[in-house]
Amino acid sequence: MTVYFDLENLVSFLKLAKAEETRDTYRSVLSHLNIGFNFSKDEVKQMSADRDTVSQFLNQMNSGRNNLVHDFLKDKFPARPITANFKAHAPAPLPLGSIALINDENLSACKAAGNAFIGGVGEELDILKQLRRPDDFKFQKDVLVGSPEFSNWSQLTPDVLPFHDLIISDRYFLRSDPDTFEHNYRGLLTALLTGKRTKVSIVILALKPKQPTRPDHPAPWVFEDYEAVTCSIAERLTVHAPDFTLVWADNEKELPHGRNIITNYQWFNSGDSFMYFWPNGQLRGQGDKLSISSLADRENRQLAQKVLIQLQEKLTPLLAKPGAVLGNGVSSYLRFE
Incomplete structure (x- = not known):
């Protein structure tokens, strides 16, 4: 993950970071982010x-950064x-979740889209501190499913960061009855997409x-059913039709x-299927x-x-299997050709 600074933003960040309560955010930039x-x-x-202040910060780039990189860009990003x-125009290969702290008059529309961390002069710490937990220098939160803290999908929304790419990998995600699937999928997707005003890719x-074991059981959904419910949720919340791709396999060995x-900025990992x-x-x-x-x-x-690499390793053989991959085939992190 890379944070991009315009010079004015770096000066602003360094001035704000002098305060005691902001030192953890300063530390997170030095210890965890490419620049x-x-x-x-x-x-x-x-x-x-402010030349001395900036020069002192730049000198810190050369030691104790644990193989993190920095670069002076000829062309601004x-x-x-x-x-x-x-x-969509980030340098290839697209990095996970870039952060842009820049001085540009057209920032309002970008921030309203909810697809990336982006901020202007004076907003640097407000943006960066969202990348970790507010209560400590931690980057992970664990919740018990079914506890008062997480007894329905809507409680997930406050913890969701911006994004424009969404990948859901769960062998048994589609194996529930249609009512149970739709209840969970609508809840999950609504929790994730609330506040987004941008086109998203969903895989x-x-x-x-x-297949039903009894004639009175409901027939399983087909691709068009999954596509329709996905588009209805995404268009209602984001006002944009999503790029939707369904990769479905016949046996467990074909999937992680x-x-x-x-x-783009988060990883949700569960010990059980997301059909909670x-x-x-x-x-x-x-x-x-x-x-x-x-x-x-x-x-x-x-x-x-590494999870993305494993997903690609499973996906690649399925691309040659008729009917295994359906939809738009759009993702910043998975290749569909």
């Missing part, structure tokens, strides 16, 4: 004010003038639903075992832990990248 500077070393030398979908990897949701609740809202299982991890943490990010 892109939208200015040159010569521009720093030509500064009449994001490109200017900024657009609401600037993430689901799961086993195909089972883990239950993971990955977005019955249609009446009651807990289906015994309750399990849902881990919500920020990818601003280096170790979380490295593990999430």
Whole structure:
């Protein structure tokens, strides 16, 4: 994950970071994030004010950063003038969740889109502190499914960070009856997409639903059913039709075992299928832990990248299997060609 600073934003960040209560945010930048500077070393030398402050920070880039990288960019990122979908134009390969702290007059539309962490001069700490827990220098929150803290999907919304890519990998995600699936899927997707005003790509990897064992049981959904409910939820909340892709397999060996949701800035990991609740809202299982991890943490990010590699390894053989991959085939992190 890379944080990009315009020079004015870096000066603002360093001034704000002097306060005692902001030192953990300063520490998180130094210890966990790659940094892109939208200015040159010569521009720093030509500064009449704050040159020493900036130079001292730049000197810290060369030691104790645990293989994190920094770079002085010839071309500013994001490109200017900024657009609401600037993430689509990030350098390849697209990094997980870039943060843009820039001085640009067109920021309002980008922030309203809810698809990325982006802020102007004076907003640096407000943006960066959202990447970790407010109560401590931690980047992960664990909740017990079925507890008062998490007894319905709507309680997840306050913990959701911006995104424009959503990957749900859960073998048994489609194996419940249609009512149970729709109840959980609507709840999950609504919790994740609330506050977003941007086009999102949604990818689901799961086993195909089972055929009914009795004639009075409901028929399993087909792709068009999953597509329709996904589009109805996404369009209602984001005002944009999503890119939707369904990857479904016939047997368990074709998919990873883990239950993971990955977005541009977060990784949700569950010990059980995400089908947590019955249609009446009651807990289906015994309750399990849902881990919500920020990818601003280096170790979380490295593990999430490994999960993405495993997903791609399972996905690639399925691309040649007729009917296994349906939909738009759009993702910043998975390849569909």
